[in-house]
Amino acid sequence: MLIENMLMAFSAIRANKMRSFLTMLGIIIGIGSVISIVSIGDTMRGLFEELYRKIGITQAYIAIGYWVDDWRQSDYFTLDEMERIKEIFGDEIAYIDSDAFTSGDAVCARTTVKFNYQGIDYNYQEVQPVNMVYGRYLNEGDILGRRKNVVMDTTSAINLFGVENAVGKTFRTTIYGTMDEYTVVGVYKKDLNPFQAMMLGSNTDGGEAFVPYTILTWPNDYFYDIRIFAKDEESMDMFFDNLKAYVAKSKDRNPEDFRMETAKAQMGQWDSMMGGLATAVGGIAAISLLVGGIGIMNIMLVSVTERTREIGIRKSLGARTKDIMVQFLTESAILSACGGILGILLGGGIVTLGGRLLGVQAIVKPGVVVLAVGFSAMVGIFFGIYPASKAAKKDPIEALRYE
Amino acid sequence: MKLWNHRKTEDLGGGWLPGKPGRKFRAGGIIPKLTAAWADRRGKIPGLPGYITENISEELIRLEDLVKIYDTGALKVLGLKRINLTIHRGEFVAIMGQSGSGKSTLMNILGCLDRPSMGHYYLDGVDVAAMGPDELSLIRNRKIGFVFQSFNLISRTSALKNVELPMTYARKGKRFREQRARVLLERVGLGKRAEHMPNELSGGQRQRVAIARALANEPPLLLADEPTGNLDTAASVEIMELFSQLHKEGTTVVVVTHEEEIAAFTERIIRFRDGMVVSDQPNMPRKPRQEKTGSAGMPGQGNTAVPEGEEEPC
Numbered sequence: 001m002l003i004e005n006m007l008m009a010f011s012a013i014r015a016n017k018m019r020s021f022l023t024m025l026g027i028i029i030g031i032g033s034v035i036s037i038v039s040i041g042d043t044m045r046g047l048f049e050e051l052y053r054k055i056g057i058t059q060a061y062i063a064i065g066y067w068v069d070d071w072r073q074s075d076y077f078t079l080d081e082m083e084r085i086k087e088i089f090g091d092e093i094a095y096i097d098s099d100a101f102t103s104g105d106a107v108c109a110r111t112t113v114k115f116n117y118q119g120i121d122y123n124y125q126e127v128q129p130v131n132m133v134y135g136r137y138l139n140e141g142d143i144l145g146r147r148k149n150v151v152m153d154t155t156s157a158i159n160l161f162g163v164e165n166a167v168g169k170t171f172r173t174t175i176y177g178t179m180d181e182y183t184v185v186g187v188y189k190k191d192l193n194p195f196q197a198m199m200l201g202s203n204t205d206g207g208e209a210f211v212p213y214t215i216l217t218w219p220n221d222y223f224y225d226i227r228i229f230a231k232d233e234e235s236m237d238m239f240f241d242n243l244k245a246y247v248a249k250s251k252d253r254n255p256e257d258f259r260m261e262t263a264k265a266q267m268g269q270w271d272s273m274m275g276g277l278a279t280a281v282g283g284i285a286a287i288s289l290l291v292g293g294i295g296i297m298n299i300m301l302v303s304v305t306e307r308t309r310e311i312g313i314r315k316s317l318g319a320r321t322k323d324i325m326v327q328f329l330t331e332s333a334i335l336s337a338c339g340g341i342l343g344i345l346l347g348g349g350i351v352t353l354g355g356r357l358l359g360v361q362a363i364v365k366p367g368v369v370v371l372a373v374g375f376s377a378m379v380g381i382f383f384g385i386y387p388a389s390k391a392a393k394k395d396p397i398e399a400l401r402y403e
Numbered sequence: 404m405k406l407w408n409h410r411k412t413e414d415l416g417g418g419w420l421p422g423k424p425g426r427k428f429r430a431g432g433i434i435p436k437l438t439a440a441w442a443d444r445r446g447k448i449p450g451l452p453g454y455i456t457e458n459i460s461e462e463l464i465r466l467e468d469l470v471k472i473y474d475t476g477a478l479k480v481l482g483l484k485r486i487n488l489t490i491h492r493g494e495f496v497a498i499m500g501q502s503g504s505g506k507s508t509l510m511n512i513l514g515c516l517d518r519p520s521m522g523h524y525y526l527d528g529v530d531v532a533a534m535g536p537d538e539l540s541l542i543r544n545r546k547i548g549f550v551f552q553s554f555n556l557i558s559r560t561s562a563l564k565n566v567e568l569p570m571t572y573a574r575k576g577k578r579f580r581e582q583r584a585r586v587l588l589e590r591v592g593l594g595k596r597a598e599h600m601p602n603e604l605s606g607g608q609r610q611r612v613a614i615a616r617a618l619a620n621e622p623p624l625l626l627a628d629e630p631t632g633n634l635d636t637a638a639s640v641e642i643m644e645l646f647s648q649l650h651k652e653g654t655t656v657v658v659v660t661h662e663e664e665i666a667a668f669t670e671r672i673i674r675f676r677d678g679m680v681v682s683d684q685p686n687m688p689r690k691p692r693q694e695k696t697g698s699a700g701m702p703g704q705g706n707t708a709v710p711e712g713e714e715e716p717c
Binding site for chain 1: 511514516517536537540541543544545549551555556557558559560568569571572573574616620
């Protein structure tokens with residue numbers, strides 16, 4: 001019986017192709033936008049998660065809070081303190097450094113390129129692996145000896161030296177007011193997708209290089225914040241809390257005075273922002289579904305009137321109120337579900353196409369698809385109830401007499 | 404039955420007031436409802452659907468003091484005035500009358516499409532006068548096969564599917580439906596046109612599909628409302644021949660018509676005027692008019708309207 005009804009519904013939809021399509025359009029647009037929004041949200045979340053995995057999800061910064069009025073010299077960190085932390089929390093720290101950054105013009109012959117320098121420890125490669133293509137990474141000797149060696153990526157190497165393999169080449173640059181000569185010991189290749197490149201702000205005509213952090217903390221060895229990578233993602237929240245408590249205590253302050261910024265929390269912010277955006281736009285899409293549903297109700301009312309005679313015939317052949325009701329409900333549900341399926345194709349197509357244009361893999365979750373079809377069928381059933389009950393209540397004699 | 408009749412006559416004497424005990428009246432209040440419920444149960448085996456009866460009698464249709472009132476708001480129009488009528492199993496009956504004579508009203512009531520305002524209609528031993536819409540649907544499905552003037556096939560649906568439809572509503576299995584529909588189409592001579600859509604068939608063929616559809620659930624009553632009204636003479640004769648054949652095989656056929664030529668095929672003619680039966684006579688078989696049928700070798704040429712071997716009704 002259900003199959004019969006579905007076949008009848010399909011033949012009725014086929015009989016009025018244009019009209020059915022126009023009716024579906026509301027649902028198509030509604031479901032299409034819901035699918036696109038949800039998928040864009042999911043894709044963005046995926047991208048952010050990937051991005052944070054890339055820069056290290058276990059990463060955190062600790063510094064004196066900007067809201068604290070009475071900054072003291074002791075609020076800054078020293079290398080000794082860092083060593084102490086390393087000793088105490090050694091089991092839980094994967095990596096720690098002074099989060100030192102600076103920039104300066106790198107000069108090689110007649111080429112001058114603006115460079116950003118990041119001070120790192122030798123084991124930074126363990127938490128932020130890069131793909132070394134030439135030479136070596138910075139080693140312990142470079143760090144402890146404060147050697148003026150650098151590791152840069154291929155783009156920077158080309159910008160500065162004109163070749164990828166810049167190992168052994170030297171350039172001059174000014175760091176903290178002192179002009180010195182630096183030697184390239186290794187070159188690595190960045191592999192970022194376009195989204196990551198955009199978010200991490202890779203400059204195509206500038207340069208970036210890793211230098212021993214000991215150079216950047218020299219000469220006064222005071223620094224504003226400490227960067228830590230936790231070893232274990234599971235227990236890192238507790239570790240960070242403990243760390244904050246320890247740092248505050250050692251500096252004779254309350255833990256609330258210190259700012260602890262974790263990659264995970266930042267990612268969570270993006271996540272909830274995306275979620276909020278998706279909800280807001282999803283609400284608008286839901287309104288379009290409502291309008292689509294009203295369109296379906298409208299066309300079903302027309303259909304019921306047009307097919308009054310058919311209803312009369314069916315009733316004369318023994319169709320009960322329920323049978324007619326179910327027939328028309330099936331029709332509106334199928335009409336709406338078809339719109340839903342087309343909407344999914346539309347939304348999925350837009351997202352996939354957009355993803356391909358941006359060079360990222362779009363995510364369309366199967367659960368969302370199933371939900372969308374189900375929801376559109378529900379819209380069809382809901383807005384079909386009134387026309388179907390109107391059909392079912394028709395008096396057989398009147399209906400048979402209808403021209 | 405006598406006691407029954409007695410009560411009824413008494414009540415009827417009381418006037419046309421709604422709510423009179425023992426009367427079924429649309430807006431009748433509690434008492435008619437109870438009476439209706441009581442009447443409804445009469446003749447039924449408990450626990451079985453209403454259309455199954457224990458008192459399978461010779462009478463397929465019995466109308467007792469049947470009244471139909473049309474309430475047009477300001478005015479109450481009497482459609483049928485106390486009709487008493489019995490049709491036995493296996494009869495071939497024509498109901499005749501001018502338009503407005505009440506024959507269509509009667510047809511609708513006989514077909515369980517409409518309910519009488521008062522009185523009783525026993526179909527196959529069950530009083531259907533008080534049944535609700537869904538019960539009536541069931542009755543129509545199992546007990547009545549309709550043939551309409553305008554064929555009333557469902558468009559965009561093959562002949563086969565049209566014939567299957569009553570069986571679909573009777574919740575018959577797919578394979579059974581299809582097999583039986585093919586057998587029925589074969590029987591009305593359209594075996595090769597099962598897949599055709601109604602608009603690909605001629606009028607006569609459409610009406611034959613409708614007859615096949617009417618026979619789908621083997622109903623005891625075949626009800627035809629001006630079945631030849633939209634057909635030319637040749638096709639009309641074909642259709643009436645088919646009815647005669649079905650009648651010969653034992654089906655009770657009731658044809659509503661205003662054409663004498665069509666009525667001539669039947670065995671009994673009931674004439675209506677102004678909502679009343681004015682005559683109810685066995686039909687003396689006679690020759691249909693030669694110039695109308697237009698071709699030789701017509702049935703009824705041997706001065707009988709029905710095929711040979713047909714029993715004379717009187």
